[in-house]
Amino acid sequence: MEKPLNKQELIAAVADAADLPKAKASEVVDAVFSTIEATLAKKQEVRLVGFGSFVTATRKAAKGRNPRTGEEIDIPASTSVRFKPGKGLKDAVS
Numbered sequence: 001m002e003k004p005l006n007k008q009e010l011i012a013a014v015a016d017a018a019d020l021p022k023a024k025a026s027e028v029v030d031a032v033f034s035t036i037e038a039t040l041a042k043k044q045e046v047r048l049v050g051f052g053s054f055v056t057a058t059r060k061a062a063k064g065r066n067p068r069t070g071e072e073i074d075i076p077a078s079t080s081v082r083f084k085p086g087k088g089l090k091d092a093v094s
Helices: 007-018 022-041 087-093
Strands: 046-048 052-059 062-065 072-075 078-085
Touching: 007 022, 022 046, 022 052, 078 087
Parallel strands: none
Antiparallel strands: 046 052, 052 078, 062 072
């Protein structure tokens, strides 16, 4: 298995694909990430047709147990981010 693509490698790939200097590609990648982050912070969905959707999901507060002691604990409500791949991405990966 190959190693994961890191941010610097992603920037280099975008620079090559779009024929941009790496500094400009870095600005573009950072702008995309910060726009997705800001949109999700407002509880809005980011839908990229053919690629996928980023959505927020809220988990309710719950009771749980500490597996070591068996003591009951409160698990607070939380918000997480989920990614739902689109058909184009699913087909490309398959």
